[in-house]
Amino acid sequence: MQSALIFFESLPNIALGIFTTAGLVLIALSVGFVVGLPLGVIQVYWGSSFFSRVVSVYVWLLRGLPSLVLLFLFYYGVFPLFGIDLPPFFVGATVLGLRSSAYQSQIFRGALLSIDQGQMQAARSLGMSRSVAIRSVILPQALRVSLPAWSNEYPILLTDSSVCYAIGVMEMLTRTSLQVSRTRAPVPLYLGVAVIFILMNYIGMWLLHYVERRYRIPGFGGS
Amino acid sequence: MEDVILRVRDLHKRFDSEEVLRGVTFEVRKGDVKVFIGPSGTGKSTLLRCLNRLVEPDSGQVWLGGDEITHSSDIDGVRRRMGMVFQNFCLFDHLTALRNVEIGLLKVLKMPKHQARELALSELARVGMERFADKYPAELSGGQAQRVSIARSLAMNPEVMLFDEPTSALDPELTGEVLDVMKLLASGGMTMLVVSHEMEFVYSVASEVLFMERGVIAERGTPRLIRGGTAPGSDGSSDAAGSFERTRAFLRHINNG
Numbered sequence: 001m002q003s004a005l006i007f008f009e010s011l012p013n014i015a016l017g018i019f020t021t022a023g024l025v026l027i028a029l030s031v032g033f034v035v036g037l038p039l040g041v042i043q044v045y046w047g048s049s050f051f052s053r054v055v056s057v058y059v060w061l062l063r064g065l066p067s068l069v070l071l072f073l074f075y076y077g078v079f080p081l082f083g084i085d086l087p088p089f090f091v092g093a094t095v096l097g098l099r100s101s102a103y104q105s106q107i108f109r110g111a112l113l114s115i116d117q118g119q120m121q122a123a124r125s126l127g128m129s130r131s132v133a134i135r136s137v138i139l140p141q142a143l144r145v146s147l148p149a150w151s152n153e154y155p156i157l158l159t160d161s162s163v164c165y166a167i168g169v170m171e172m173l174t175r176t177s178l179q180v181s182r183t184r185a186p187v188p189l190y191l192g193v194a195v196i197f198i199l200m201n202y203i204g205m206w207l208l209h210y211v212e213r214r215y216r217i218p219g220f221g222g223s
Numbered sequence: 224m225e226d227v228i229l230r231v232r233d234l235h236k237r238f239d240s241e242e243v244l245r246g247v248t249f250e251v252r253k254g255d256v257k258v259f260i261g262p263s264g265t266g267k268s269t270l271l272r273c274l275n276r277l278v279e280p281d282s283g284q285v286w287l288g289g290d291e292i293t294h295s296s297d298i299d300g301v302r303r304r305m306g307m308v309f310q311n312f313c314l315f316d317h318l319t320a321l322r323n324v325e326i327g328l329l330k331v332l333k334m335p336k337h338q339a340r341e342l343a344l345s346e347l348a349r350v351g352m353e354r355f356a357d358k359y360p361a362e363l364s365g366g367q368a369q370r371v372s373i374a375r376s377l378a379m380n381p382e383v384m385l386f387d388e389p390t391s392a393l394d395p396e397l398t399g400e401v402l403d404v405m406k407l408l409a410s411g412g413m414t415m416l417v418v419s420h421e422m423e424f425v426y427s428v429a430s431e432v433l434f435m436e437r438g439v440i441a442e443r444g445t446p447r448l449i450r451g452g453t454a455p456g457s458d459g460s461s462d463a464a465g466s467f468e469r470t471r472a473f474l475r476h477i478n479n480g
Contacts, residue, residue, distance in 0.1 A: 121277050122313035122372075126327035126379060127303030136330050140317045219361020220316050 003188035010179040010189055017172035018196065024093050024161040024171060025204075029153060031097025032104045039101065040108030045134060055105065062102035067163050071095050075167045092164035092171075099160075100153055107153075111146035112138065144215055151208040155201050172196060226253045228414055229274070229383055234283035236269055243269045244280070245438035251383065256415045258425045261435035261473065267418040268310075270435070271385045274416070275305045288382065303331060306376030306384040310392050312368040314360040320347060320371045321356040324378050332379070346374040350404050366397030370404055377408075384408065386417040420477055426450065434470040442470045449474075 039055045046052055062070070074095045079086060086094075115138055123133035162173040176193040180186045229251040236244040243266040251257055259267045272278040274285055276298055285293050292301045314323050324343035328334040334342070347353045350370040360368055369389055376384060386405065390398040402424045409415060409428040419425065425432060426446045434442040442449075449467050 116311075116313070118309060118311055118313035119315060122307075122309060122315070122375075124299075125275060125277060125302055125305075125307035126375070127299045127331045128327070129299050132330050136326060137315050141315075144317065217317050217361075218359045220359065 003185060006183050006185045007188040007192045010176075010183065011192065013179060014172060014175050014189070014193055014196070017170060017175040018200070020089065020169060020171040021158070021161050022200070024089070024096060024164060024169070025154070025157045027090075027093035028096035028100050028157050028161070031094060032100030032153060032157075035098065035101035036104030037108050039105035040112060041134060041139075043105065043109050044112040045130065059102045059105055062099050067096070067099055067160055068166060070099060071163055071167060088164065088167045088169045092161070092167060092169045096157055096160060096164075100157055103156075104150065104153060107146050107149045108142065110149070111142040114145050115141050141220070144217065144220065147208070147212050147215075151205065151212070154204045154208060158197065158201055158204065227251070228253045228255075228288060229416075230284075230286040231274070232284045234270065234273055234285070235281045236266070236273055236278065237281055243438055244273065244283075247283070247435075247438070247440060249433065249440065249443075251414060251416065253414055254412045255430045256409045256417065256428050257431050257433060258429040259416070259418045259433050259435055260420055260425070260470070261441070265435045266438045267435050268387050271307070271387050271416060271418060274385060275302045275307060277307075299331070303379055304382045306379060306381035308369070308373055308376055308384065308386045308389050310388040312360070312365070312372045312392070314363075314368050314372055314375070316360050319357050319359055320352060320363065323360070323371055324375045327375065327379050342378055343374075346378040347371070349377065350374045351400075364397060365393045366400045369393065369401045373401075373404055373408075383414045383416065386415060386419065388418050390419065390421055422474065422478075432470070434467075434473065436469065442467050444470075 039058070042049070042051050042055055065073075071092065075088070075091050079091055119137055119141065120133055123137040124130070128136070161171060164171050165173045165177065168174065172193055176189050180189050183189070227250050231250070232248050234244050234247040235242070243264075245266075247266070247270055249257070259270065261267055269278055273280040276292070280293060283293065284291055287301060287304060290301075292298075295301050314320075315326065318326060321340070321343055324346050325339045328339035328342060329336070332339075344353060344356065347356055350373055352367060352370050352374060355363060355367060355371070360371075363371065373389075389405070390401050393401065398421060402421055405415070405417070405424065406428050417429075429446050431443060432446055432449050433440045444467060449470055451467070451471070
Protein backbone atom coordinates (compact mmCIF):
# COMPACT_ATOMS: atom_id res chain seq x y z
CA MET A 1 0.00 0.00 0.00
CA GLN A 2 2.73 2.33 1.10
CA SER A 3 4.76 1.30 -1.93
CA ALA A 4 1.96 2.02 -4.33
CA LEU A 5 1.53 5.44 -2.79
CA ILE A 6 5.21 6.26 -3.23
CA PHE A 7 5.09 5.06 -6.78
CA PHE A 8 2.07 7.13 -7.79
CA GLU A 9 3.45 10.15 -6.00
CA SER A 10 6.70 9.92 -7.96
CA LEU A 11 5.08 8.99 -11.22
CA PRO A 12 4.61 12.50 -12.68
CA ASN A 13 8.29 13.24 -12.16
CA ILE A 14 9.46 9.95 -13.68
CA ALA A 15 6.99 10.31 -16.53
CA LEU A 16 8.63 13.58 -17.54
CA GLY A 17 11.64 11.43 -18.37
CA ILE A 18 9.59 9.57 -20.97
CA PHE A 19 10.00 12.51 -23.32
CA THR A 20 13.74 12.68 -22.76
CA THR A 21 14.14 8.95 -23.25
CA ALA A 22 11.93 8.94 -26.33
CA GLY A 23 13.93 11.88 -27.69
CA LEU A 24 17.21 10.05 -27.14
CA VAL A 25 15.88 6.98 -28.91
CA LEU A 26 14.37 8.84 -31.86
CA ILE A 27 17.47 10.94 -32.47
CA ALA A 28 19.74 7.93 -32.08
CA LEU A 29 17.65 5.84 -34.48
CA SER A 30 17.71 8.68 -37.01
CA VAL A 31 21.44 9.34 -36.69
CA GLY A 32 22.02 5.60 -36.93
CA PHE A 33 19.95 5.40 -40.09
CA VAL A 34 21.37 8.46 -41.81
CA VAL A 35 24.95 7.39 -41.06
CA GLY A 36 24.50 3.62 -41.20
CA LEU A 37 22.76 3.36 -44.55
CA PRO A 38 25.52 4.99 -46.63
CA LEU A 39 28.09 2.95 -44.72
CA GLY A 40 26.30 -0.25 -45.69
CA VAL A 41 26.04 0.90 -49.31
CA ILE A 42 29.76 1.72 -49.42
CA GLN A 43 30.68 -1.68 -48.03
CA VAL A 44 28.59 -3.53 -50.59
CA TYR A 45 29.01 -1.42 -53.73
CA TRP A 46 32.42 0.14 -53.20
CA GLY A 47 33.76 -2.85 -51.30
CA SER A 48 37.33 -2.65 -52.53
CA SER A 49 37.70 1.09 -52.01
CA PHE A 50 39.68 2.88 -49.35
CA PHE A 51 36.42 4.15 -47.84
CA SER A 52 35.22 0.64 -47.33
CA ARG A 53 38.26 -0.10 -45.19
CA VAL A 54 37.63 3.05 -43.17
CA VAL A 55 34.06 1.88 -42.64
CA SER A 56 35.26 -1.51 -41.40
CA VAL A 57 37.45 0.16 -38.79
CA TYR A 58 34.62 2.48 -37.76
CA VAL A 59 32.24 -0.45 -37.33
CA TRP A 60 34.84 -2.44 -35.48
CA LEU A 61 35.55 0.35 -32.97
CA LEU A 62 31.97 1.40 -32.35
CA ARG A 63 30.72 -2.13 -31.91
CA GLY A 64 33.74 -3.16 -29.93
CA LEU A 65 33.44 -0.66 -27.08
CA PRO A 66 30.90 -0.68 -24.24
CA SER A 67 28.41 2.14 -24.72
CA LEU A 68 29.36 3.59 -21.35
CA VAL A 69 33.02 3.82 -22.36
CA LEU A 70 32.07 5.48 -25.63
CA LEU A 71 29.81 7.89 -23.82
CA PHE A 72 32.56 8.98 -21.40
CA LEU A 73 35.10 9.22 -24.20
CA PHE A 74 32.87 11.53 -26.20
CA TYR A 75 31.57 13.50 -23.23
CA TYR A 76 34.94 14.15 -21.63
CA GLY A 77 37.21 13.74 -24.65
CA VAL A 78 36.03 14.04 -28.23
CA PHE A 79 33.48 16.86 -27.91
CA PRO A 80 35.61 19.12 -25.65
CA LEU A 81 38.62 18.44 -27.90
CA PHE A 82 36.78 19.90 -30.87
CA GLY A 83 35.45 22.73 -28.72
CA ILE A 84 31.90 21.50 -29.07
CA ASP A 85 29.84 22.38 -26.05
CA LEU A 86 26.66 20.37 -26.23
CA PRO A 87 24.15 19.68 -23.47
CA PRO A 88 24.53 16.09 -22.17
CA PHE A 89 21.27 15.15 -23.87
CA PHE A 90 22.72 15.77 -27.32
CA VAL A 91 26.04 14.13 -26.48
CA GLY A 92 24.12 11.05 -25.34
CA ALA A 93 21.87 11.00 -28.40
CA THR A 94 24.84 11.41 -30.75
CA VAL A 95 26.89 8.65 -29.14
CA LEU A 96 23.95 6.25 -29.06
CA GLY A 97 23.25 7.15 -32.68
CA LEU A 98 26.81 6.60 -33.88
CA ARG A 99 27.00 3.31 -32.07
CA SER A 100 23.71 2.30 -33.62
CA SER A 101 24.96 3.36 -37.06
CA ALA A 102 27.67 0.72 -36.80
CA TYR A 103 25.09 -1.97 -36.13
CA GLN A 104 22.63 -0.57 -38.66
CA SER A 105 25.29 -0.47 -41.38
CA GLN A 106 25.66 -4.23 -41.02
CA ILE A 107 21.89 -4.73 -41.13
CA PHE A 108 21.77 -2.77 -44.38
CA ARG A 109 24.83 -4.55 -45.74
CA GLY A 110 23.13 -7.89 -45.22
CA ALA A 111 19.91 -6.65 -46.82
CA LEU A 112 21.77 -5.23 -49.82
CA LEU A 113 23.64 -8.49 -50.31
CA SER A 114 20.36 -10.39 -50.27
CA ILE A 115 19.06 -8.55 -53.35
CA ASP A 116 19.57 -10.65 -56.46
CA GLN A 117 22.38 -9.39 -58.71
CA GLY A 118 20.00 -9.58 -61.65
CA GLN A 119 18.20 -6.53 -60.27
CA MET A 120 21.32 -4.41 -60.65
CA GLN A 121 22.10 -5.88 -64.06
CA ALA A 122 18.58 -5.23 -65.33
CA ALA A 123 18.72 -1.66 -64.05
CA ARG A 124 22.12 -1.05 -65.65
CA SER A 125 20.98 -2.63 -68.92
CA LEU A 126 18.26 0.04 -69.11
CA GLY A 127 20.98 2.67 -68.95
CA MET A 128 20.72 3.60 -65.28
CA SER A 129 23.92 4.73 -63.65
CA ARG A 130 25.05 2.75 -60.65
CA SER A 131 23.88 5.36 -58.16
CA VAL A 132 20.46 5.75 -59.81
CA ALA A 133 20.08 1.96 -59.83
CA ILE A 134 20.98 1.79 -56.14
CA ARG A 135 18.51 4.54 -55.28
CA SER A 136 15.54 3.51 -57.42
CA VAL A 137 15.87 -0.25 -57.62
CA ILE A 138 18.12 -1.71 -54.93
CA LEU A 139 17.40 0.42 -51.86
CA PRO A 140 13.58 0.26 -52.03
CA GLN A 141 13.93 -3.51 -51.90
CA ALA A 142 16.79 -3.69 -49.44
CA LEU A 143 15.07 -1.37 -46.96
CA ARG A 144 12.03 -3.62 -46.91
CA VAL A 145 14.21 -6.67 -46.37
CA SER A 146 16.09 -4.93 -43.58
CA LEU A 147 13.04 -3.89 -41.60
CA PRO A 148 12.66 -6.98 -39.38
CA ALA A 149 16.32 -6.87 -38.33
CA TRP A 150 16.29 -3.08 -38.13
CA SER A 151 13.34 -3.26 -35.72
CA ASN A 152 15.77 -4.72 -33.18
CA GLU A 153 17.49 -1.39 -32.96
CA TYR A 154 14.49 0.17 -31.25
CA PRO A 155 14.37 -1.97 -28.09
CA ILE A 156 18.17 -2.03 -27.98
CA LEU A 157 18.40 1.77 -28.07
CA LEU A 158 15.47 2.17 -25.71
CA THR A 159 17.17 0.09 -23.05
CA ASP A 160 20.66 1.41 -23.85
CA SER A 161 19.48 5.00 -23.52
CA SER A 162 19.60 4.55 -19.76
CA VAL A 163 23.41 4.73 -19.85
CA CYS A 164 22.94 8.48 -20.33
CA TYR A 165 22.22 8.45 -16.64
CA ALA A 166 25.99 8.45 -16.25
CA ILE A 167 26.41 11.90 -17.76
CA GLY A 168 23.39 13.36 -16.03
CA VAL A 169 20.81 13.38 -18.81
CA MET A 170 17.42 13.65 -17.16
CA GLU A 171 15.99 10.54 -18.75
CA MET A 172 13.77 8.02 -16.99
CA LEU A 173 16.39 6.14 -15.06
CA THR A 174 18.03 9.34 -13.81
CA ARG A 175 14.72 10.67 -12.59
CA THR A 176 13.83 7.37 -10.97
CA SER A 177 17.13 7.25 -9.12
CA LEU A 178 16.60 10.77 -7.87
CA GLN A 179 13.19 9.74 -6.57
CA VAL A 180 14.73 6.67 -4.96
CA SER A 181 17.27 8.71 -3.06
CA ARG A 182 14.46 11.00 -1.92
CA THR A 183 11.96 8.32 -0.87
CA ARG A 184 14.35 5.43 -0.09
CA ALA A 185 11.92 3.01 -1.75
CA PRO A 186 13.81 1.44 -4.62
CA VAL A 187 11.58 -1.52 -5.37
CA PRO A 188 8.31 0.21 -6.28
CA LEU A 189 10.11 2.88 -8.23
CA TYR A 190 12.36 0.59 -10.26
CA LEU A 191 9.41 -1.71 -10.86
CA GLY A 192 7.44 1.29 -11.99
CA VAL A 193 10.07 2.46 -14.42
CA ALA A 194 10.41 -1.11 -15.68
CA VAL A 195 6.72 -1.11 -16.55
CA ILE A 196 7.09 2.19 -18.42
CA PHE A 197 10.05 0.81 -20.41
CA ILE A 198 8.09 -2.30 -21.30
CA LEU A 199 5.11 -0.25 -22.45
CA MET A 200 7.28 2.04 -24.56
CA ASN A 201 8.87 -1.03 -26.03
CA TYR A 202 5.47 -2.46 -26.90
CA ILE A 203 4.25 0.71 -28.58
CA GLY A 204 7.39 0.99 -30.69
CA MET A 205 7.30 -2.62 -31.82
CA TRP A 206 3.64 -2.24 -32.72
CA LEU A 207 4.45 0.80 -34.84
CA LEU A 208 7.30 -1.00 -36.58
CA HIS A 209 5.09 -3.96 -37.36
CA TYR A 210 2.59 -1.57 -38.83
CA VAL A 211 5.27 -0.03 -41.07
CA GLU A 212 6.39 -3.49 -42.14
CA ARG A 213 2.87 -4.47 -43.17
CA ARG A 214 2.17 -1.12 -44.77
CA TYR A 215 5.12 -1.51 -47.16
CA ARG A 216 4.78 -5.19 -47.79
CA ILE A 217 4.74 -6.11 -51.47
CA PRO A 218 2.72 -9.08 -52.66
CA GLY A 219 5.02 -12.07 -52.89
CA PHE A 220 8.14 -10.09 -52.02
CA GLY A 221 10.46 -11.16 -49.21
CA GLY A 222 8.24 -14.04 -48.10
CA SER A 223 4.73 -13.55 -46.84
CA MET B 224 27.97 -1.68 -95.50
CA GLU B 225 25.65 1.07 -94.49
CA ASP B 226 22.90 -0.87 -92.81
CA VAL B 227 25.28 -2.72 -90.50
CA ILE B 228 24.00 -1.80 -87.08
CA LEU B 229 26.33 -3.84 -84.89
CA ARG B 230 29.85 -4.96 -85.64
CA VAL B 231 31.83 -7.25 -83.35
CA ARG B 232 35.50 -7.92 -83.96
CA ASP B 233 37.73 -10.46 -82.28
CA LEU B 234 36.10 -10.38 -78.87
CA HIS B 235 38.00 -12.08 -76.07
CA LYS B 236 37.03 -12.70 -72.46
CA ARG B 237 38.73 -14.70 -69.77
CA PHE B 238 37.36 -15.60 -66.34
CA ASP B 239 40.30 -16.63 -64.18
CA SER B 240 41.90 -19.54 -65.97
CA GLU B 241 39.02 -20.12 -68.36
CA GLU B 242 38.97 -18.33 -71.70
CA VAL B 243 35.25 -18.04 -72.36
CA LEU B 244 35.42 -16.02 -75.57
CA ARG B 245 38.32 -16.76 -77.89
CA GLY B 246 37.88 -14.32 -80.73
CA VAL B 247 34.30 -13.78 -81.81
CA THR B 248 33.60 -11.78 -84.95
CA PHE B 249 30.30 -11.07 -86.67
CA GLU B 250 28.12 -8.33 -88.11
CA VAL B 251 24.47 -7.59 -87.63
CA ARG B 252 22.37 -5.67 -90.13
CA LYS B 253 19.23 -3.78 -89.37
CA GLY B 254 16.34 -6.22 -89.03
CA ASP B 255 18.57 -9.28 -88.62
CA VAL B 256 17.61 -11.98 -86.16
CA LYS B 257 20.81 -13.76 -85.18
CA VAL B 258 20.37 -16.81 -83.00
CA PHE B 259 23.27 -18.24 -81.01
CA ILE B 260 23.11 -21.91 -80.14
CA GLY B 261 25.62 -24.31 -78.69
CA PRO B 262 26.49 -26.31 -75.58
CA SER B 263 26.33 -24.55 -72.23
CA GLY B 264 29.52 -22.87 -71.13
CA THR B 265 30.57 -21.93 -74.63
CA GLY B 266 30.25 -18.22 -74.00
CA LYS B 267 26.90 -17.37 -75.59
CA SER B 268 25.59 -15.44 -72.59
CA THR B 269 28.99 -13.90 -71.94
CA LEU B 270 29.03 -12.73 -75.54
CA LEU B 271 25.70 -10.91 -75.16
CA ARG B 272 26.85 -9.39 -71.88
CA CYS B 273 30.06 -8.20 -73.46
CA LEU B 274 28.06 -6.36 -76.11
CA ASN B 275 26.43 -4.02 -73.60
CA ARG B 276 29.38 -4.37 -71.24
CA LEU B 277 27.55 -5.88 -68.32
CA VAL B 278 30.70 -7.94 -68.65
CA GLU B 279 33.80 -6.05 -69.78
CA PRO B 280 35.52 -7.83 -72.67
CA ASP B 281 39.30 -8.24 -72.33
CA SER B 282 39.97 -7.28 -75.94
CA GLY B 283 38.24 -6.79 -79.26
CA GLN B 284 35.88 -4.12 -80.51
CA VAL B 285 32.16 -3.56 -80.74
CA TRP B 286 30.59 -0.87 -82.91
CA LEU B 287 26.99 0.14 -82.44
CA GLY B 288 25.88 2.21 -85.38
CA GLY B 289 29.05 4.15 -86.10
CA ASP B 290 30.25 4.27 -82.52
CA GLU B 291 33.00 2.16 -81.07
CA ILE B 292 31.51 1.27 -77.68
CA THR B 293 34.06 -1.01 -76.08
CA HIS B 294 35.95 2.02 -74.86
CA SER B 295 33.08 4.47 -74.64
CA SER B 296 33.03 6.34 -71.35
CA ASP B 297 29.29 6.88 -71.65
CA ILE B 298 28.36 3.27 -71.05
CA ASP B 299 24.91 4.21 -69.74
CA GLY B 300 24.20 5.97 -73.01
CA VAL B 301 25.26 2.85 -74.93
CA ARG B 302 23.12 0.50 -72.83
CA ARG B 303 20.11 2.73 -73.39
CA ARG B 304 20.39 1.88 -77.10
CA MET B 305 20.42 -1.90 -76.51
CA GLY B 306 17.57 -3.70 -74.85
CA MET B 307 18.36 -6.79 -72.81
CA VAL B 308 16.05 -9.60 -71.77
CA PHE B 309 17.30 -11.98 -69.10
CA GLN B 310 16.72 -15.65 -68.50
CA ASN B 311 15.25 -14.93 -65.06
CA PHE B 312 13.27 -11.89 -66.22
CA CYS B 313 14.87 -9.74 -63.51
CA LEU B 314 11.77 -7.62 -63.14
CA PHE B 315 12.05 -5.11 -60.33
CA ASP B 316 10.29 -7.00 -57.56
CA HIS B 317 9.02 -3.98 -55.68
CA LEU B 318 7.27 -2.40 -58.65
CA THR B 319 4.07 -3.24 -60.50
CA ALA B 320 4.27 -4.32 -64.14
CA LEU B 321 3.43 -0.79 -65.22
CA ARG B 322 6.03 0.80 -62.93
CA ASN B 323 8.62 -1.70 -64.18
CA VAL B 324 8.12 -0.40 -67.70
CA GLU B 325 7.91 3.23 -66.58
CA ILE B 326 11.00 3.40 -64.45
CA GLY B 327 13.54 3.52 -67.27
CA LEU B 328 11.52 6.21 -69.02
CA LEU B 329 11.38 8.30 -65.86
CA LYS B 330 14.86 7.76 -64.42
CA VAL B 331 16.89 7.42 -67.61
CA LEU B 332 15.02 9.26 -70.35
CA LYS B 333 13.57 11.82 -67.86
CA MET B 334 10.21 11.63 -69.58
CA PRO B 335 7.31 13.55 -68.01
CA LYS B 336 5.12 11.34 -65.83
CA HIS B 337 1.95 11.26 -67.93
CA GLN B 338 3.91 10.60 -71.11
CA ALA B 339 5.83 7.74 -69.48
CA ARG B 340 2.60 6.22 -68.24
CA GLU B 341 1.01 6.37 -71.65
CA LEU B 342 4.01 4.86 -73.38
CA ALA B 343 4.38 2.16 -70.72
CA LEU B 344 0.74 1.17 -71.11
CA SER B 345 1.08 0.94 -74.87
CA GLU B 346 4.23 -1.20 -74.54
CA LEU B 347 2.38 -3.50 -72.14
CA ALA B 348 -0.43 -3.73 -74.69
CA ARG B 349 2.12 -4.64 -77.34
CA VAL B 350 3.09 -7.75 -75.36
CA GLY B 351 -0.52 -8.43 -74.34
CA MET B 352 -0.01 -7.54 -70.69
CA GLU B 353 -2.06 -4.36 -70.29
CA ARG B 354 -4.60 -6.14 -68.09
CA PHE B 355 -1.82 -6.96 -65.63
CA ALA B 356 -0.46 -3.43 -65.34
CA ASP B 357 -1.08 -3.26 -61.58
CA LYS B 358 0.24 -6.71 -60.71
CA TYR B 359 3.54 -7.22 -58.95
CA PRO B 360 6.13 -9.59 -60.47
CA ALA B 361 5.45 -12.24 -57.84
CA GLU B 362 1.81 -12.29 -58.94
CA LEU B 363 2.68 -13.08 -62.55
CA SER B 364 3.46 -16.39 -64.22
CA GLY B 365 6.94 -16.77 -65.69
CA GLY B 366 5.66 -16.20 -69.20
CA GLN B 367 3.81 -13.06 -68.17
CA ALA B 368 6.82 -11.75 -66.28
CA GLN B 369 9.04 -12.31 -69.29
CA ARG B 370 6.62 -10.46 -71.52
CA VAL B 371 6.66 -7.51 -69.11
CA SER B 372 10.45 -7.54 -69.12
CA ILE B 373 10.39 -7.43 -72.92
CA ALA B 374 8.04 -4.44 -72.73
CA ARG B 375 10.40 -2.79 -70.25
CA SER B 376 13.24 -3.01 -72.77
CA LEU B 377 11.13 -2.06 -75.77
CA ALA B 378 9.91 1.10 -74.05
CA MET B 379 13.44 2.48 -74.26
CA ASN B 380 13.18 2.23 -78.05
CA PRO B 381 16.44 0.28 -78.47
CA GLU B 382 18.29 -0.18 -81.74
CA VAL B 383 19.08 -3.80 -80.92
CA MET B 384 17.44 -6.28 -78.58
CA LEU B 385 19.52 -8.92 -76.79
CA PHE B 386 17.71 -12.00 -75.54
CA ASP B 387 19.66 -14.20 -73.14
CA GLU B 388 17.86 -17.55 -73.07
CA PRO B 389 14.50 -15.83 -72.64
CA THR B 390 12.50 -19.04 -72.30
CA SER B 391 14.82 -21.47 -70.56
CA ALA B 392 13.52 -20.62 -67.07
CA LEU B 393 9.93 -21.19 -68.18
CA ASP B 394 7.70 -24.22 -67.93
CA PRO B 395 7.26 -25.69 -71.42
CA GLU B 396 3.63 -24.57 -71.69
CA LEU B 397 4.66 -20.94 -71.06
CA THR B 398 7.37 -20.60 -73.69
CA GLY B 399 4.86 -20.16 -76.53
CA GLU B 400 3.52 -16.80 -75.36
CA VAL B 401 7.05 -15.38 -75.06
CA LEU B 402 8.17 -16.75 -78.40
CA ASP B 403 5.04 -15.34 -80.03
CA VAL B 404 5.95 -11.86 -78.78
CA MET B 405 9.48 -12.32 -80.10
CA LYS B 406 8.22 -13.47 -83.49
CA LEU B 407 6.01 -10.41 -83.62
CA LEU B 408 9.01 -8.21 -82.92
CA ALA B 409 11.08 -9.96 -85.56
CA SER B 410 8.40 -9.56 -88.19
CA GLY B 411 8.15 -5.89 -87.22
CA GLY B 412 11.78 -5.46 -88.24
CA MET B 413 13.42 -5.40 -84.81
CA THR B 414 17.11 -6.26 -84.86
CA MET B 415 17.58 -9.13 -82.44
CA LEU B 416 20.40 -11.22 -81.02
CA VAL B 417 19.01 -14.28 -79.33
CA VAL B 418 20.54 -17.06 -77.31
CA SER B 419 17.99 -19.84 -77.52
CA HIS B 420 17.54 -23.49 -78.27
CA GLU B 421 13.89 -23.17 -79.24
CA MET B 422 14.44 -24.57 -82.72
CA GLU B 423 10.88 -24.02 -83.88
CA PHE B 424 11.43 -20.31 -83.20
CA VAL B 425 14.88 -20.41 -84.75
CA TYR B 426 13.65 -22.02 -87.95
CA SER B 427 10.74 -19.64 -88.32
CA VAL B 428 12.44 -16.26 -87.70
CA ALA B 429 16.23 -16.53 -87.56
CA SER B 430 18.08 -14.86 -90.39
CA GLU B 431 21.23 -16.67 -89.30
CA VAL B 432 22.13 -19.37 -86.81
CA LEU B 433 25.54 -19.13 -85.17
CA PHE B 434 26.75 -22.30 -83.52
CA MET B 435 29.21 -21.55 -80.74
CA GLU B 436 31.65 -24.01 -79.31
CA ARG B 437 34.45 -23.39 -76.85
CA GLY B 438 34.39 -19.62 -77.20
CA VAL B 439 34.26 -19.28 -80.96
CA ILE B 440 31.63 -19.32 -83.67
CA ALA B 441 32.26 -22.80 -85.00
CA GLU B 442 29.61 -22.92 -87.72
CA ARG B 443 27.10 -20.46 -89.06
CA GLY B 444 24.43 -20.33 -91.70
CA THR B 445 20.78 -19.79 -92.45
CA PRO B 446 18.26 -22.10 -90.78
CA ARG B 447 17.51 -23.59 -94.18
CA LEU B 448 21.12 -24.53 -94.75
CA ILE B 449 21.48 -26.03 -91.32
CA ARG B 450 18.36 -28.11 -91.69
CA GLY B 451 19.93 -29.35 -94.86
CA GLY B 452 16.88 -28.76 -97.04
CA THR B 453 19.02 -27.31 -99.78
CA ALA B 454 22.54 -27.85 -100.88
CA PRO B 455 25.07 -25.43 -99.42
CA GLY B 456 25.58 -22.38 -101.55
CA SER B 457 22.29 -22.54 -103.36
CA ASP B 458 20.80 -19.71 -101.34
CA GLY B 459 23.74 -17.43 -101.92
CA SER B 460 25.73 -18.29 -98.83
CA SER B 461 29.43 -17.92 -99.35
CA ASP B 462 30.13 -20.15 -96.39
CA ALA B 463 32.36 -22.75 -97.94
CA ALA B 464 32.31 -25.05 -94.92
CA GLY B 465 28.63 -25.68 -95.32
CA SER B 466 28.63 -29.08 -93.69
CA PHE B 467 27.16 -28.13 -90.32
CA GLU B 468 28.16 -31.49 -88.93
CA ARG B 469 28.71 -30.24 -85.43
CA THR B 470 25.61 -28.06 -85.44
CA ARG B 471 23.51 -30.96 -86.53
CA ALA B 472 25.10 -33.31 -84.01
CA PHE B 473 24.36 -30.76 -81.30
CA LEU B 474 20.75 -30.38 -82.40
CA ARG B 475 20.27 -34.15 -82.43
CA HIS B 476 21.73 -34.22 -78.96
CA ILE B 477 19.36 -31.62 -77.51
CA ASN B 478 16.37 -33.20 -79.21
CA ASN B 479 17.14 -36.49 -77.53
CA GLY B 480 17.92 -34.85 -74.20
